[in-house]
Amino acid sequence: MPPFHQGRLSFMGKNAKFGVTSFAIPFTICCSYMPLRLVGVNMSHCKPNLLSSMNKPIILAAGCLLLMLMCMRLQGQTGCTDPQAGNYDPQAVQNDGSCTYPFTQYQLSTEARLALKENSGLLWAGEQLWTQLDSGGPNELYQINPETGAVVKRVVIANAENVDWEDLASDGEYVYVGDFGNNQGTRTDLAVYKLSMAGLLAAADGDSLQADLIAFSYKDQNSFEPQQGQTAYDCEAFFAHGDSLHVFTKNWAQNATSHYVLPTQPGVYEIEAVEQLQTGMLVTAADINPAGKEAVLIGYNLSFTDFNAYMWVLSDFQPGRFFSGNKRKISLGSLLSNGQIEAVAYKTKDEGYISAEELSQPPITIPASLYTFSTAAWQSEPTSIAGPHGNELFAFYPNPATDVLYLTARRAGRYELLNLIGQQVLQGNLLPDVQQRQDLRQLRRGVYLLRIQDGHASHTFRLILK
The missing domain is CATH 2.60.40.3080 (Immunoglobulin-like)
Known part of the structure; x- marks a missing residue:
C-alpha cells in the first residue's frame, strides 16, 4: 500500500512498463476522490509515476478503495436517529428525515374561553399574549389575559388594512402581521406588516402605531381565477427565524403545505417554494420555539371521515429546511370538541398556547377557547440527568x-x-x-x-x- 509521508500520499515507481491507460483507472479513483481530504490527505501531491510491475496498479487501486471506505465510515451512516420512532436505527449518526411514528393522540388542556370569537393568530412576546381578528376585522392587535381570555388592551395599526389577517410572528425586535389569507386564490395584494415590538408592548390601550409594508406574490402562481376550496395559494401560517419569514401555505386541493421564504425587510418580493409536506390537513398556524430547534404546524381536516385537528411537531431539521428532519403528526381530537383550531404560539422551548375560534355547527356551538400544549413527551433527546x-x-x-x-x-x-x-x-x-x-x-x-x-x-x- 502506498506510504504516507508528512500528510502526503506518494506513489513510488521507477520503471515505465505500463501506458497511461492501464494506470488511469486506479490513479483517477485515488486522486479525484474528494472525501480523502477529510482524513488529511493532500491529493494535490499525487504524481502518476509509471509503475514497474503488474501488481502495483492493483495494489494502488485496493489501497485507494480502502481509504474510500474509511472516509465513508467517517462521514457516518444515515437513517432514523429518534429512539421514539418505529424505524429507529441505533447505528445511524445522521438523521435523513425517514423516521416514522405510531398514531399519537394528545388531549389539549383548556386554559380559558376567549372573548374574541374570530381570533386568528397568537404571539407570546414580553410575557404578554397577543392575538388579532381575521378577515374583515379591525386593523387592531389585542393583548389578552391567558387566564381569563379577556381583552387587556387593543392597539391600532393606523396605516394597515385588515383584508384577511391570519397569523402573528416576531423575531424579538419586530412583530409581523400576516395579511395573506387567500381563500379563493385571487389576491394580488398579499402583505406582511412590520412594526416595533418594543412599541407594541409599551403601547397603552387605544394607542396607534405605524407599520412598514412587506408585499409579496408566489412565483409559481399563474392563475388568479377564483378557486374556492381548491386553491394551493391560501395561507394562514408563518413564523420568523434567522433573517427571514417562513410562510406555510394552506393547499385546499391536496391537504398539503408548501414552505416559502420571505425577507423581513420592507419591499416587494416574488417568493419561491423551497420544500413541501403532505400534511393530511389544512395548515392554519405555525411557530418555532425560542431555541429555534423545534417547530409546529397546526390545522384540521374537514372531510366527513376525518373532522379532526392535528399538530405536526418538527425537530432535528437542517437549517432553513424544517421538513428535512423528524416529522411527527399528533391528533388533537375532533373539531366538535376543541373548536376550529386557528393559532399557536410557543411560550417556552416545549410549551405554549393554541387557540380556536368559535365553531358553530347547529345545533352545536363550540366557544372560542385558549388551550395549552406541551411537546416535552416527543423530544428526541430524553432527560437522563442524575440527581435533582x-x-x-x-x-x-x-x-x-x-x-x-x-x-x-x-x-x-x-x-x-x-x-x-x-x-x-x-x-x-x-x-x-x-x-x-x-x-x-x-x-x-x-x-x-x-x-x-x-x-x-x-x-x-x-x-x-x-
Missing part, C-alpha cells in the same frame, strides 16, 4: 425513575402525572421546601408528562419510568 433537576422553582429526581419520585418546590402547589394522551394517572400537593415522595410502582413503564403548578405558573416535564 428541573427549573428554578421546582426540582424532581431521579429521571429516568423506577419505583419512587422525589419532588420539591419553593412555593406551595400541586403536581400531576399524565400519560401521553393527556389522562391523569397521579396527583399530589406540594408544600414549600418540603420534599414529597411519590410511589410509582403501580404505573406501567414508559413516558409520562409531569406537570407542576403553583399560583403563578405551570411547568411540564418529560418523565421516563423504566
